[in-house]
Amino acid sequence: MTAYLADVAALARKDLKLELRARDTLPAMLLFVLSTLVVFHFALPADAGEDAAYGLLWVALVFTALLGLARAWVAEREAGALDGLVLAPSDRSAIWLGKSLATLAFLVAAELVALPAFVVFFAPLDASALVGVVLASIGICAVGSLVSAMAAAARGREVLLPLLFLPLAIPLVVGGVGASISPDPGTYLVFLGLYDAVFAILSWAAFEYVVTE
Amino acid sequence: MGEALLIRAAGLEKRFGSRSVFRPLSFDVSARGALVVTGPNGSGKTTLLRMLVGLAAPTRGTLDVALDRGRIGYVGHEPILYRELTALENLDLFGRLYRVPERRERIGMLLERFGLWEARAERVGTYSRGMTQRLALCRALLHEPDLLVLDEPHSALDDDGATLLDAELVSLAGSSALVVATHEPARLEALATQRLVLERA
Numbered sequence: 001m002t003a004y005l006a007d008v009a010a011l012a013r014k015d016l017k018l019e020l021r022a023r024d025t026l027p028a029m030l031l032f033v034l035s036t037l038v039v040f041h042f043a044l045p046a047d048a049g050e051d052a053a054y055g056l057l058w059v060a061l062v063f064t065a066l067l068g069l070a071r072a073w074v075a076e077r078e079a080g081a082l083d084g085l086v087l088a089p090s091d092r093s094a095i096w097l098g099k100s101l102a103t104l105a106f107l108v109a110a111e112l113v114a115l116p117a118f119v120v121f122f123a124p125l126d127a128s129a130l131v132g133v134v135l136a137s138i139g140i141c142a143v144g145s146l147v148s149a150m151a152a153a154a155r156g157r158e159v160l161l162p163l164l165f166l167p168l169a170i171p172l173v174v175g176g177v178g179a180s181i182s183p184d185p186g187t188y189l190v191f192l193g194l195y196d197a198v199f200a201i202l203s204w205a206a207f208e209y210v211v212t213e
Numbered sequence: 214m215g216e217a218l219l220i221r222a223a224g225l226e227k228r229f230g231s232r233s234v235f236r237p238l239s240f241d242v243s244a245r246g247a248l249v250v251t252g253p254n255g256s257g258k259t260t261l262l263r264m265l266v267g268l269a270a271p272t273r274g275t276l277d278v279a280l281d282r283g284r285i286g287y288v289g290h291e292p293i294l295y296r297e298l299t300a301l302e303n304l305d306l307f308g309r310l311y312r313v314p315e316r317r318e319r320i321g322m323l324l325e326r327f328g329l330w331e332a333r334a335e336r337v338g339t340y341s342r343g344m345t346q347r348l349a350l351c352r353a354l355l356h357e358p359d360l361l362v363l364d365e366p367h368s369a370l371d372d373d374g375a376t377l378l379d380a381e382l383v384s385l386a387g388s389s390a391l392v393v394a395t396h397e398p399a400r401l402e403a404l405a406t407q408r409l410v411l412e413r414a
Contacts, residue, residue, distance in 0.1 A: 003312070010309045014295070014302075021297045021336075079337075080291025083268055084352070088310035089283025213270045 007090040011098025016105060018075050025071045029110040033064040034117060041121040053122035054129070054180040058173045060114060061107075061133070062140070062166070068106045069144040070161055072099055073152035082152075086211050096145055096207035104141040111137065125180070128189060132179030135192035136172040139199055143168050146203040149210050171195055216243040217279075219360055219390045220265065224274035227260050233414035234260045237274060240409055244359070247382075247391040247404045252411030258394035259290060261411070262364050265392055278360070283311060286358030288366055292349035296338035300329055300348050303337060304355060311356040323351040327377065342369040350378065360390045367397055375400070 019025055040056045076082035085095050111133060119125060125133075144165055151161035172195065178188035220242040227234040235257035242248045250258050263269040264276060266287045278285075287293070294303045301320065308316040324330045327347040337345060346369045353361060367375045379400060382391060386404040393401055398408070 007310060010306060014298070014306055017302070018295065018297045075295055075297065079296055080289060080293045081295050083287075083289065083291070084293035084307060085310070086268065087266060087282055087285065087287060088307065089281060089312065090310045213268070 004091055004094055007094040008097045008101065011085070011095060012101040012105075015075075015099065015102030019102075019106065022075075024074075025068055026106050026109055028071075029064050029068050029106060030113055032067055033060050033110050033114040036060040036063070037114060037117050037121055044122075050123040051181050053118075054177055057114075057118050057122070057180075058136075058176050061111065061136075061176075062169050062173060064110050064114070065103075065107050065137075065140045065144060065169075066162060066165060068103055068110070069148040069165065070158070072103055072145060072148045077152055082211065092208045092211060093204045095211070096149070096203060099149070100141045100145040100203075103145055104137060107137050107141060128185035129180040131189055132176045132185070132192060135179075135189060135196055136176040139172045139192065139196045140169060142196060142200040142203050146207060146210060149207065153210075168199075216245060218242070219244045219246070219279055220248075220392070221277045221279075222274065223276075225261075225264070225271050225276055226273040227257065227264065227269065228272040235411050236414050238409070238411075239274075240407065242390055242392060242407065244390055245387060246406045247386055247393070247401070248407045248409060249398050249401045249405040250392065250394040250409045250411060251396070251398050253413065256411035256413050258411055259364055262287075262289070262362050262392065262394055266362050280360055283356065284359040286353035286356065286361045288346075288349045288353045288363045290364055292337075292345045293352065294337050294345065294348060297336060299334050299336055300324060300340075300351075301333045303348065304351060307352050308355055313356050319355060320351075323354060326381075327351050328373070343371050343374055346370055347374055347377075350381070354381070358389060360392070361385060363391070363393045365395055366393065367395065367400060 037060055044052060044056065076085065086092060115125060147164040147168065148161055151157040151164060154160050172192065175188045175192040175195065179185045179192065182188055218241050223239045225238040250261060252258055260269060264271055265278060266285050267282050304320045305316065308320060313319055324333050327350060329344060329347055332344065337348060340348065350366065366378055370378060383404055385391065395401060
């Protein structure tokens with residue numbers, strides 16, 4: 001178990017280091033989420049109400065995550081590095097977990113900018129909305145890292161990733177919006193927690209079959 | 214008593230759609246054997262080597278490799294390195310994943326041997342193709358594999374690098390099994406125990 005966690009930490013650290021050097025994912029995510037919120041601010045009618053704004057927040061977050069996921073396996077695709085990870089004797093699910101944690105770190109960084117901007121432009125966020133964002137982000141990165149690995153191996157990866165990811169993200173959007181606007185946010189938070197648990201286990205177990213022939 | 218067999222392939226076939234990559238192959242490689250694979254471009258050398266290391270599955274036939282994947286070293290067409298990491302960082306990452314004991318000492322020794330010590334802190338993306346190939350060889354040798362699978366390892370190497378690689382292969386020949394695909398079989402004539410000539414199917 002210690003060796004497994006050490007592998008996960010080494011792989012996630014590698015992704016953070018690559019991003020610190022290349023700076024080709026996080027700046028794009030930050031710019032995208034901010035500009036999207038600005039556009040929504042001007043596009044949304046003044047009398048649209050807060051509920052619509054919460055919906056738009058989730059549109060911005062999901063597409064920002066998609067932007068990050070699209071680049072998640074670029075470094076592995078270049079120079080065949082994924083082959084090296086797959087051939088290593090460590091458990092292959094560690095590759096998925098390391099990637100999920102690194103992607104989560106980028107998404108959280110984008111959210112640290114997006115959420116204050118949302119509060120400034122649109123409406124306040126209460127504790128249940130914030131917990132919803134945290135839980136949905138975990139789900140997005142867990143399932144997103146799996147499907148982006150599937151898409152990375154395919155020829156039409158730019159088209160395939162949204163086709164695979166967006167349907168799987170719909171329950172997260174429902175849960176996230178529900179946690180933000182429902183009078184009973186607890187139900188939605190439990191739903192998000194269950195989604196995370198189920199899809200994290202499925203992704204963890206399925207990853208080996210995604211990266212091997 | 215004969216030497217233990219490391220690789221047994223029987224009726225091995227690989228198809229991409231309806232296209233067969235090579236005619237059915239059968240061969241064995243012993244624990245200290247050296248198989249040299251030759252053939253024209255498109256004859257399936259790379260595909261065969263990817264099957265041997267477990268990166269591709271045969272369509273038909275059986276392939277048994279009596280080793281854990283952690284005991285195999287592989288250099289393919291791609292260097293299998295991160296371009297934004299330095300040589301040291303790349304080898305450290307793979308050394309961790311391969312559980313290499315005394316990792317730092319082993320990395321230092323390999324970088325010295327392959328003439329990359331001075332460039333150890335430079336990003337691989339700034340390396341020439343020859344330097345990248347040398348580093349790829351360091352990565353494949355890092356965990357002292359029992360089976361070394363090399364796909365055209367002399368490509369991109371200058372004379373010094375190629376001589377260095379030849380010497381390395383000679384020193385490994387007695388202790389590890391080797392499978393080398395090459396367009397220069399004469400370089401490996403001295404250590405080859407078996408030869409496999411592939412033809413387009």
